Amino acid sequence: MSERYNRIQFANNGPWAAFSQNEIYRWAGELNKEALHIRVLFAGMSRMNSLGHAQFGMGELARLIGTVTGGEVKARRPDSVSVAIKEAKKRGFIAPESNARCLVLRHHVFQKSTKARWRCPVHDLD
Numbered sequence: 001m002s003e004r005y006n007r008i009q010f011a012n013n014g015p016w017a018a019f020s021q022n023e024i025y026r027w028a029g030e031l032n033k034e035a036l037h038i039r040v041l042f043a044g045m046s047r048m049n050s051l052g053h054a055q056f057g058m059g060e061l062a063r064l065i066g067t068v069t070g071g072e073v074k075a076r077r078p079d080s081v082s083v084a085i086k087e088a089k090k091r092g093f094i095a096p097e098s099n100a101r102c103l104v105l106r107h108h109v110f111q112k113s114t115k116a117r118w119r120c121p122v123h124d125l126d
Helices: 021-028 036-047 060-064 078-090
Strands: 017-019 053-055 067-069 072-074 102-104 110-112
Touching (some): 036 060, 036 078, 060 078
Antiparallel strands (some): 053 102, 067 072
């Protein structure tokens, strides 16, 4: 079998990540409209690098998990974002050092290809 068939390929041959399907399945069962901690987790998963760090600009996470009113995105209040991050930490979805500027995913559950590695200025990691 050629190498072409032995490797994981996604759309446009983009970067990939591996997740514990058992854990994601368990977490998916907790999903509901008000579960901002789940949306925080998925935000982190969507942006994580190979170190497990997912960086966001100032206020970007608040907008990402915001609400849509009249076709316009309304950012969550900072206290709502903080509560969601605290709940995600409490449930073990993200690491204790996570914050609104950088969500840190746990390596035993989340892994990503080594090609997707970049510096994390929030946590001062290379």
